[in-house]
Amino acid sequence: MSQAPLALVERDDDLARLVERAARAEALAVDVEANGLFAYRPRLCTIQLAFREGDGIAVAVVDALRAPVAPLAPLLGAAGPPKVLHDLTFDARMLAEAGAPLAGARDTSVAARMLGCAATGLAALLASELGVTIDKQLQQHDWGRRPLASAELRYLADDVLHLLALDARLAERGRAIGIEDEIAEECAYKLATALGPPRDPRPAYARIKGAQALDPEGRAILRRLVAARDAAAEEADLPAFKIVGSEVLLELAQRRPARADDVRAVRGAAAGRAAACVAAWLRAVEQGRSDGDVPEEERALFLQVRPPRRELAARRAMETRITGWRRAEAKARKVDEQVVLPGHCAQDLVEIALAAGSGGDAAAAAIARIPGLGARRLARYGGALAALVSAPPSSEPPGTAT
CATH class of the missing domain: 1.10.150 (DNA polymerase; domain 1)
Structure with missing residues (x-):
C-alpha cells in the first residue's frame, strides 16, 4: 500500500478538511509529540494521523502550536473511527489536556504484551511483525522548535505510517488464540487509567526516594526545597530535574545547611543551573525549620505506616x-x-x-x-x-x- 504525500497542517481550514477526510476512515492511527524534556509545563506540539484512503495511506502532521486542537475532538472521540496508538497513556493525557480526549482506542503495545512478545517497543514490533525498520534517533528531540525540518516530518510520519498494519497483524494473532476480548478490555482499562486521577495521591516531595526516612523537620524542609526548585524551573521554563536532581534536595534536607559554603559542600547543589539557587535553598531550609513539619492535611499522605x-x-x-x-x-x-x-x-x-x-x-x-x-x-x-x-x-x- 502506497503512502500519499505527507500533509503538514498549520491552518484552521486545512485542519477542517483533514477531519472531514479522516472521519470516513475505517480506523485512524494516532501519535503525539510534546516538549516535556525542554519545558516546565509540557505542551502538545504535534499530532500525527494516518488512515487508509483509496489505495494508499494518508499521513498528516498537525502542528498543534499553530493550529487549534479542539476541532479534532469529534474525530478522536467516541463518534470518530476506532483509534490505534502505541502505548497510549501519554498521548491520551496530552490530548485530553488540549481539549480532544481519546475514546475507542486500541493499543498495539497492550496487544503485543498479551501475545507474549519479547520486545514491545514500536520499532522492535515493526521489525519483528512487519519487517519494517524505522529510525528512532529523534526520540528525545525538542518538538517545540520551529520550523519543522523535512527529516523531522519524516520521523513523525514513520510513527503512524505502519501502525494500522501492525494493529491488523497483532489482532489476527490475538483472534487465532481467542484473546481478542482480553486485549480490548485491557486497552479500555489503560485508557480509563490515563484519563483518570493519578494512582499515587502523594505530593511530589513525598514521592522522592528516601523521603520517608526524614524526621518531621526534615520533610518540612524537603517540601520547601521542592517548591523552590519548581519556582526556579518555572522561571527558566525548564523541567524541574534540569535545575537539580531530587537526590540533591534530599541530601540538603538531611544536612540542613545554614550557610552558602554548607550548600556548596553538597555535590550538585550549587553546580550548573543550581548555582543561582543557593540563596533559595537556604531560604527553603529556614522556612522548613520554621514549619517544623508538613501541613496536617499532607501528613497522612506522606507517612506510610508499615503493616504488622x-x-x-x-x-x-x-x-x-x-x-x-x-x-x-x-x-x-x-x-x-x-x-x-x-x-x-x-x-x-x-x-x-x-x-x-x-x-x-x-x-x-x-x-x-x-x-x-x-x-x-x-x-x-x-x-x-x-x-x-x-x-x-x-x-x-x-x-x-x-
Whole structure:
C-alpha cells in the first residue's frame, strides 16, 4: 500500500478538511509529540494521523502550536473511527489536556504484551511483525522548535505510517488464540487509567526516594526545597530535574545547611543551573525549620505506616497463591499470564482477600467490580477467583473449569 504525500497542517481550514477526510476512515492511527524534556509545563506540539484512503495511506502532521486542537475532538472521540496508538497513556493525557480526549482506542503495545512478545517497543514490533525498520534517533528531540525540518516530518510520519498494519497483524494473532476480548478490555482499562486521577495521591516531595526516612523537620524542609526548585524551573521554563536532581534536595534536607559554603559542600547543589539557587535553598531550609513539619492535611499522605508482620505475611501468601494459580492457568491455556489476569487485577484481588468478610457473596461482588477484569474473565474465572480469596492461604489453589 502506497503512502500519499505527507500533509503538514498549520491552518484552521486545512485542519477542517483533514477531519472531514479522516472521519470516513475505517480506523485512524494516532501519535503525539510534546516538549516535556525542554519545558516546565509540557505542551502538545504535534499530532500525527494516518488512515487508509483509496489505495494508499494518508499521513498528516498537525502542528498543534499553530493550529487549534479542539476541532479534532469529534474525530478522536467516541463518534470518530476506532483509534490505534502505541502505548497510549501519554498521548491520551496530552490530548485530553488540549481539549480532544481519546475514546475507542486500541493499543498495539497492550496487544503485543498479551501475545507474549519479547520486545514491545514500536520499532522492535515493526521489525519483528512487519519487517519494517524505522529510525528512532529523534526520540528525545525538542518538538517545540520551529520550523519543522523535512527529516523531522519524516520521523513523525514513520510513527503512524505502519501502525494500522501492525494493529491488523497483532489482532489476527490475538483472534487465532481467542484473546481478542482480553486485549480490548485491557486497552479500555489503560485508557480509563490515563484519563483518570493519578494512582499515587502523594505530593511530589513525598514521592522522592528516601523521603520517608526524614524526621518531621526534615520533610518540612524537603517540601520547601521542592517548591523552590519548581519556582526556579518555572522561571527558566525548564523541567524541574534540569535545575537539580531530587537526590540533591534530599541530601540538603538531611544536612540542613545554614550557610552558602554548607550548600556548596553538597555535590550538585550549587553546580550548573543550581548555582543561582543557593540563596533559595537556604531560604527553603529556614522556612522548613520554621514549619517544623508538613501541613496536617499532607501528613497522612506522606507517612506510610508499615503493616504488622502478620498482615505482611498474609499479603505475601495471597500474592503467591494468586501468582501460582495464574501461572498454571496460563500454561494450561498456552497464553501469556496477563491474558489470564493482568497485574493490576491481581493486586485488587489481594486487597479483596485481605478485606474483612471477603468470603462468599461479598467476595464475588467485589471481584465483579475489579476495574479491567471484564465480562469474559469474570464468566470464565469468577468462581475460581472467589475461591482463591476465600480459602485459607495454606490450601491448594482451586482449579478452573475451562
